[in-house]
Amino acid sequence: MSEKDQQQEPPPLPDGAYAEVIGDPIEQSKSPLIHRHWLDELGLAADYRRARVGKDGLEAYLAEKRGDPAWLGCNVTMPVKLEAIRIADEATDRAVTTGAANMLVPRDHKIIAGNSDVGAVMLILASLHEAGRPMARLHLYGTGGAARAVLVAAASLGLTGIVIHARDVQKAVQLAVQFGLAYEPVPLDVRPAGDGIINATPLGMVGHDCLNCDVSKLVPEGWVFDMVSAPVETELLRAAKKRGLGIIDGIDMLVEQAASSFELFFGQPPRREDDAALFEKLRA
Template sequence: MGTEVEVMGEAPLPGAVLAGLIGHGIQASRTPRMHMEEGAAVGFPYDYRLIDLPLGMGEIALAQLLNNLEDAGYCGINVTVPYKREILTHLDALSDDARAVGAVNTVLFTKDGRIGHNTDYWGFAESLRRGLPDAARDHVLLLGAGGAGHAVAHALVDAGVRQLLVRDMNQALADELVDELNARVGPGRARAVTDIGEAAGAADGIVNATPVGMLKMPGMPIDGALIAPRQWVADIVYFPLETELLAHARAKGCAVLSGAGMALFQAVRAFELFTGVTPDADRMKAVFDSFD
């Protein structure tokens, strides 16, 4: 399937931490430079590689890829769209955060097996805490109930959102996420919605956790006419940083939160998991901001 050559590549430097990112359409990722430059800053060689996979890779191929990564000496991998939930069946254990969220974006290869973590949860929570500390949180509309949507949803209810309104084109995914949230934090805290206009009208904030807005999937996940100046709007997409959704909301006078914070802070936590070293978040942010 072509992934074995990508996994092997050039041999890493002796003693280097070898990690990577698996996903589809990830060549624009800022993650490798953030990890490798922070590794250099703290004084050890760090080799972080992109493993760009084709869509529709089956369960057997994904299992073989993980075997190849372990055999090649990877200490772990980050996982992005579309594999954050698909990878669950190939792991031996889950951290508390991954178990609560029901999705994994970081896998450690250890002597005790493959351990799944979710650093997206903390990444979004920290971004929201720093970027929109005073945002109203009575009702929030979440667009997208996939792997990233699960992490964002749990972070939102834990950040004090009284009722989370969940919309996904796949109604079963939305219902599943709502059931998970209500089971964990109490009945009525989340509700799946089908009338996006009504939900947007009730919302203090709108969060996009879908891929819509990425360079490879331009557009907006919601009709711009449904966005009001009183609302805050957040997007987890980070390339481009100024998505069409955020540009539209900003023009209307909304407070906005880009995907930069989530991308940064999930990488900060993943770096610590891979290396055992606490990184300098400000230094990693400077690398993230250095991209054009």
């Protein structure tokens, strides 16, 4: 092994090393399956778990983890993405711009808030563009952390033709102004008419109804990107599939954001060569 190779070798993991995903509810999360698959691929002696943590319990959770040398960080899901960035000691530029964190990582006795959702959304939107899917008028459901990640990613790609659908329209108006969107927000149940839909809400998740699954006014070349991953095929995606529209499910998003998180937690990137087997397990 050369001196260069020795310098690039990742530092050893602490005994009992683990990362986890937090949120409430959390039982449906597929993140442990993803990270454990990559840990096995690399032969790393570490684990990835899930823990139920709500807004009221986040500060106590982090206070406990600060004193745990085996804790390598956590992914953050609903409903604590916005709260996480407030409690963290520092935040990355993307987390600050998004106003939400989907991961917390200990570094130099501090907890740093990051956001890998933005990069994942950028990859997915870029793939849709490369496939020739139209993007002049898009409909975004939600105003939370996931929706903000979409808006940051869209801004980076120069996409401003977005209609935000929200329960709190005034909150959506503030986001529309902040990101310079071309269209005024509308209530969540307004039927979308345009090129694509991005669902960044829990609507359609197990235990939640699909409030707005009418895709009849999308163009024939249109598409639907649903961030919900449990179930994999939501009612919204079934409606899109029935019309022959392009489909991106929550598994694609989950895996892409997990890849960035994995490297920060465990010190090296995951092996992506066997992702086909991973996707098969996730969609089973």
